[in-house]
Amino acid sequence: MTISRFLLISIFLIFSQSLLAEKVEKIDINGLNSISRGTVLNIITIEAGENINKESLDRSYKTLISSNLFSSVDIFLENNILKINLIENPTIKYVEFKGYKEDDILSEKIIKDIKKNFNLEIGQILVRENLKKLLTALTNLYQANAYYSSKIKIKTPTDDKNRVGVEIEIQENERALIGSFSIRGNSYFETDDLIDLFEIGEPDFFLFNYFTEKDFFEKSKFDAGIQNIVNKYNSEGFLDFDFLKTNVNYDESSNKLLIEILVSEGKQYKVGEILFKGNLLNFSDEYLRSKIQFSRGDIFRRASMIKDITLLKNIFEDSGYAFVVIDSQTKLNGDFVDVIIDINSDSRVYVSRIDISGNTRTQDDVIRRKINLLEGQIYSKSELIDSINRIRRLGFFSEVDYEIKRRVNQPDLTDIFITVSETKTGEFTIGLSHSNASGAAVNAGVSQKNIFGTGNTLNAAVSNSSAVKELSFYFKDPYFNNNGHSASIGFFDKTIDASNLDASSYNIDEFGIIFGYGFPLSSLSDLFGEIKTSTIDLTCGTELKELYEISQCAKKDNFNSNISLTYSSNSLNDSFFPTKGSFSSLKGILAFPVSDYKYFKIESNQRNYIPILDNKTFKIASRLNYASGYGGNDLPFYERYFEGGSSSVRGFDFNSLGAKYANDKPKGGEFSFISTFGVASPASIVGIDNENIRLIAFIDAGAISENISSLEADDFRSSTGVQLSWLTPIGPIGIHYARPILKKSGDKIESLSFELGAKF
Numbered sequence: 001m002t003i004s005r006f007l008l009i010s011i012f013l014i015f016s017q018s019l020l021a022e023k024v025e026k027i028d029i030n031g032l033n034s035i036s037r038g039t040v041l042n043i044i045t046i047e048a049g050e051n052i053n054k055e056s057l058d059r060s061y062k063t064l065i066s067s068n069l070f071s072s073v074d075i076f077l078e079n080n081i082l083k084i085n086l087i088e089n090p091t092i093k094y095v096e097f098k099g100y101k102e103d104d105i106l107s108e109k110i111i112k113d114i115k116k117n118f119n120l121e122i123g124q125i126l127v128r129e130n131l132k133k134l135l136t137a138l139t140n141l142y143q144a145n146a147y148y149s150s151k152i153k154i155k156t157p158t159d160d161k162n163r164v165g166v167e168i169e170i171q172e173n174e175r176a177l178i179g180s181f182s183i184r185g186n187s188y189f190e191t192d193d194l195i196d197l198f199e200i201g202e203p204d205f206f207l208f209n210y211f212t213e214k215d216f217f218e219k220s221k222f223d224a225g226i227q228n229i230v231n232k233y234n235s236e237g238f239l240d241f242d243f244l245k246t247n248v249n250y251d252e253s254s255n256k257l258l259i260e261i262l263v264s265e266g267k268q269y270k271v272g273e274i275l276f277k278g279n280l281l282n283f284s285d286e287y288l289r290s291k292i293q294f295s296r297g298d299i300f301r302r303a304s305m306i307k308d309i310t311l312l313k314n315i316f317e318d319s320g321y322a323f324v325v326i327d328s329q330t331k332l333n334g335d336f337v338d339v340i341i342d343i344n345s346d347s348r349v350y351v352s353r354i355d356i357s358g359n360t361r362t363q364d365d366v367i368r369r370k371i372n373l374l375e376g377q378i379y380s381k382s383e384l385i386d387s388i389n390r391i392r393r394l395g396f397f398s399e400v401d402y403e404i405k406r407r408v409n410q411p412d413l414t415d416i417f418i419t420v421s422e423t424k425t426g427e428f429t430i431g432l433s434h435s436n437a438s439g440a441a442v443n444a445g446v447s448q449k450n451i452f453g454t455g456n457t458l459n460a461a462v463s464n465s466s467a468v469k470e471l472s473f474y475f476k477d478p479y480f481n482n483n484g485h486s487a488s489i490g491f492f493d494k495t496i497d498a499s500n501l502d503a504s505s506y507n508i509d510e511f512g513i514i515f516g517y518g519f520p521l522s523s524l525s526d527l528f529g530e531i532k533t534s535t536i537d538l539t540c541g542t543e544l545k546e547l548y549e550i551s552q553c554a555k556k557d558n559f560n561s562n563i564s565l566t567y568s569s570n571s572l573n574d575s576f577f578p579t580k581g582s583f584s585s586l587k588g589i590l591a592f593p594v595s596d597y598k599y600f601k602i603e604s605n606q607r608n609y610i611p612i613l614d615n616k617t618f619k620i621a622s623r624l625n626y627a628s629g630y631g632g633n634d635l636p637f638y639e640r641y642f643e644g645g646s647s648s649v650r651g652f653d654f655n656s657l658g659a660k661y662a663n664d665k666p667k668g669g670e671f672s673f674i675s676t677f678g679v680a681s682p683a684s685i686v687g688i689d690n691e692n693i694r695l696i697a698f699i700d701a702g703a704i705s706e707n708i709s710s711l712e713a714d715d716f717r718s719s720t721g722v723q724l725s726w727l728t729p730i731g732p733i734g735i736h737y738a739r740p741i742l743k744k745s746g747d748k749i750e751s752l753s754f755e756l757g758a759k760f
Contacts, residue, residue, distance in 0.1 A: 027081075177256060199224070271298045355417045358397075650723075734754070
C-alpha cells in the first residue's frame with residue numbers, strides 16, 4: 001500500500017466518524033434515589049454540548065456498570081437527548097451474623113473487619129459481587145479450621161424503599177478433629193522430633209487434651225509447622241530439602257482429618273570457600289575469617305552464618321562505620337556451599353550530637369554521665385548499647401530507646417537520639433496504717449532514689465506504732481565527684497517492742513549514724529563501704545533472759561560499731577525486667593573489736609538472666625547468708641536471718657521458716673540459703689502496655705539453720721507458683737501465688753501475697 005493511499009483511507013475514516021457523531025444537547029437521568037446526579041455525570045464524563053458516538057455510549061455504559069452502584073443501566077441518544085435509565089443497587093439496612101459460636105471462629109473484631117473489608121457497613125450501597133467474595137472467604141475460613149461440614153447461606157431481604165438486609169446464616173456443625181498425623185521419608189531427624197515442631201497433632205491424654213486442644217486443626221498452625229521443618233533441615237545444611245506430599249485428608253464418615261507428610265531430605269551440604277569482597281578497610285581476610293565461627297568443612301548452617309555476619313557488622317560499627325552494609329551470597333559447588341561476604345562501608349562517622357528527650361523529671365546530666373560516647377568522638381555501636389543498658393539500670397525509666405541519624409549534608413557525622421519514659425522512683429506517705437504484725441501506726445515519710453531528678457537517693461521516715469517507733473534519714477550521692485565516686489550519710493533512732501510483733505519478747509532502743517563511700521572498679525562494677533555506729537539499749541523478757549539464757553540479755557546498754565564492704569557487678573540490660581545479663585554482690589560486715597557485740601556477716605547475691613524461646617527469659621538466682629560471733633562471743637540474736645515470705649521461699653508465711661522457741665516464735669538462724677528458678681514472659685492484658693507486665697512461673701527452694709554445722713536436709717523447703725509483675729505508674733508491684741512442694745508438718749502456709757517494689 002502506497003503512502004498516498006494510506007493517507008486517503010485515514011482521512012476517510014476520520015471523516016466518517018465525524019459524520020456518525022451526534023451532538024448532545026441535554027442529559028436526562030431517571031431512577032436516582034440515594035445517588036446524586038453529579039455522581040453519575042462524573043462517572044460518564046459527558047457534558048451537554050459534546051459530540052458523542054457509539055463508542056462513547058459503550059464506554060459510559062461500562063463505567064456505570066463497573067461502578068457497582070447500579071443493578072441495571074440503559075443509555076442511549078434520542079433526538080440529541082442523552083437518556084440514562086438506572087436502577088440503583090439497594091442500600092444496606094442491617095448486617096446480621098446468625099448461628100455461629102462467638103470467639104470460636106468468629107469474634108466481634110473479626111466480624112467488624114469483615115463488614116469493613118467487604119463494604120457491608122449500614123448505609124452503604126450493596127455490591128452483590130462482594131457477597132460472593134464473602135461467602136468464599138467464610139467457607140475458606142471455616143475449612144481452614146476443620147469445619148468441613150459447615151454450611152453458610154447469605155440472604156438479602158429487600159423492603160419497598162430499596163433497602164436490603166444482609167443475613168449470614170452459619171451452620172457450623174461438628175469440627176473435624178485430627179485422627180492421625182504421620183511423617184515419612186526422614187532419616188536424619190527422628191519422626192517424633194519433627195512432629196514436635198507442630199502445635200497440632202494427634203490428641204494427648206484426654207485430660208490434657210481438654211486443655212491443650214492439640215487435635216484441633218488450624219491451617220495457620222499447620223503451615224507454621226511445615227515452615228519449622230524447612231528451617232530445621234536448612235539449619236543442618238539440607239538445602240535441597242523438599243516436601244513430596246503434605247496432604248490433609250478429610251474422612252467424612254468419621255469426621256476425622258488424616259494428615260500425611262512425605263519429605264525428601266536431599267543431600268547435606270558443607271561450607272566450602274569463604275571469600276570476602278568489597279571495602280575491607282584495614283581488616284585482612286585472615287582477621288575477618290578468625291572472627292566468624294564457621295569454617296570450611298563445617299555443616300552449612302544458614303542461621304550460624306547470619307549470626308556471624310552480625311558479629312562482623314559489629315566489628316565495623318565499633319570502628320566508626322555506623323552505616324556499613326554486609327550482605328552474603330552463596331554458591332553451590334558440588335557437595336559444598338561457597339560463601340561470599342560482601343562488605344560495603346563508606347566513610348567513618350563521628351558523633352555530632354547526643355539528644356535526650358522524654359526526661360520530664362530527671363536532669364540531663366544524670367543520663368549523660370551514663371553515656372560512654374562523647375560528642376565529637378568516633379561512633380561505636382558497642383559503647384552505645386552499653387550506654388543504653390547503663391541508663392536502663394538506673395531504674396528511673398520504664399522505657400529507653402535510641403535512634404541514630406546520619407546528617408544528609410555531612411555524611412561523616414551522625415546524631416544520636418535517646419528517648420526515655422519516666423517511671424515512679426519514690427513515694428511520699430503520710431497518714432495512718434495498720435499491720436497484723438505491728439498494729440496501728442501514724443507515719444510519714446519520703447522514699448526517693450531520684451530526688452528532684454538529680455539521681456541522688458533520699459529516704460526519710462517517721463513512724464509511731466505500738467511495736468515500732470522510728471525516725472530515720474539517709475542520703476546518697478552516686479556521683480559525689482567527677483571520678484564517679486559515691487558518698488552517703490544517714491542517722492536513725494528506732495525503738496522496737498518485739499512483744500507486739502510475731503517474735504519473742506524484747507525491747508531495743510537504738511540510735512546511730514552511718515557514713516559511706518564508694519568508687520567504681522569498672523564500667524560494670526563498684527566497691528562501696530559504710531561505717532555504722534550506734535548505741536543500743538536492750539531489754540529482754542524473762543523468756544529470753546532466763547529460759548534461753550541469751551548472753552546479750554545480760555547487759556542493757558551497749559555500744560555497736562561495724563564496717564561493711566560491698567562489691568557489686570551489674571551487666572543487666574534493664575532494671576525492672578532484664579532479659580539478659582547478670583547481677584552479683586558480695587558483702588562483708590565486721591563489728592569492730594571495741595564494740596560490745598563482736599560478730600561478722602557474709603552475704604552474697606547472684607542473679608542470671610538468659611533469653612530463651614523468642615521473648616521468654618530464664619532466671620536463676622541464689623542468695624547465701626552466714627553470720628557468727630567471734631572472740632568467744634555469740635551473734636546477737638536480733639542479727640540472725642529469717643526466711644519465708646514473698647522475698648524468700650514463697651508459699652510459706654513471712655519469716656516462719658527455721659527453728660522456733662517453745663512459744664512457737666521464730667528463732668532465726670546464722671545460715672540461710674535461698675535459690676529461685678523462673679521463666680518470665682510478657683503478658684497480654686487488655687488496656688495495659690504488655691512491655692510493662694510479666695507473667696512468671698517459678699520454683700523456690702531454700703533452708704535456714706541455727707548454725708552452719710547443724711544444717712540438715714530436713715531444713716530445706718521448696719515451693720512453686722506463678723507471679724504477676726507489673727510496672728505501674730505508681731511503681732512496680734507483684735502478686736504471687738505459690739504452693740509448697742517440700743514442707744513439714746506445722747509449717748505456716750501463705751499461698752497468696754502482694755508485694756510493692758517487686759521485680760523479676
